[in-house]
Amino acid sequence: MDARFLGIAELVEVPSVAVVVDVMRAFTVAAWAFGQGAEKIVLAESPDEALALKARHPEWVALKDGPPAPGFDAVNSPGLLRSVDLGGRTVVQKTTAGTVGALAVKEASLVLCAGFVVAEATARFLRTRGCDSVTFVVTGEDGQADEDLACAQYIARRAAGAGTDAAEFLRRAGESRAATELAEGVREGAHPDDIALCLELDRFPFAMVASLEDSLMVLRPEPSAAA
Template sequence: MSIVGRDAEVTPGTVVVVIDVIRAFTTAAVAFERGAAEIVCVASADAGRELRRAWPDRLLIGEVGGLKPADFDYGNSPLEMSAARVEGRSLIQATTNGTRGLVRHPHAAALLAASAVNVAATARWIAGNHPGTPWTLVCTGRGAEDRACATYLDGLLRGTDPSRADLIAGIGAGAAEHGHVAGEDLPFCTDVDRSDFAMVGRVRSGRVTLSAVPG
């Protein structure tokens, strides 16, 4: 059981949870709340563009340098996603940290994406589906928010009572480090457990397809 950075080597066969609070996996969770069917996560914007050329009916979301590329349908913003028309649609997501970190773990016993909005559901899904399996929690960013979320999730998985106030404070500290990037998305990023599902990944051909699974 460990908390590591995005580029750490992770032992195959563990449950891997990849965390990006500001903002990739908060945006993904809001997309599922809006009725998205699935989200295919890729390692780069160019990989996302290539996949959309193959699947032109899919929406392309994400960021480069924190900003939405002009040819993307939506950016990496939970606020923007909260009004997006994505019901029944399949999405492709490409971000600097979150999706890039997710695709690095093809040999996990289970692979999940998480942020504060679905942290408890993630813990419940792991406990119900992989009891006794070691876990690794991967912080994709260098800010305080991912470490705070990982610490909170680690506490839930160990059966302790972690501090929600500490989690929210950590996200706030991380947002201050991000500056303007967090902006109006921060209320979504700090809305702990608003989503009642885990985001479980299936790995294929260098990409990870996320589905929302009740937690």
């Protein structure tokens, strides 16, 4: 498999297949939302769009980065979200990097969103689809976030059928700038368990596929064939 690893700003053309990676914390949170029963996640362009969607659909759950804010129901923290019942609900998510990356490749033929918690299911999806060329979008820190790059590299190797030990990739993620900022309380809207939850390999048995539905980028879980 031909794998490319690019930051959002490096996306000069629309890839055929894109895997958008945000480990800490957008797509770990998205996986937890599905784990808590959410039906779908709408990826919003801006906080204003998220609030506008919430206003039109009061039953939807609006979620954002940072501290709690008026109009939003939740923050971008897996540790905080894991206690929320989202059975059958639609979540609207707006984050600094992950949702931006997914929207940047919305015209791609196939878009997957991923973190370590869905790594094997994502790799299996790519193998099942026979994807020969995959662009991995490293969303954090202008494409330099080592937790996202490590996860992308791990998924790429697993998708290529390589028997790869995850330990080194998880170590890199655990020593990343994002993990340090979470541990030191630099990032608001966090829970003490967030780092551990972001590094929980293969916690969920589904890949997450994003596609355009009525002009909105919508993320849905895709159960793994082997799950």
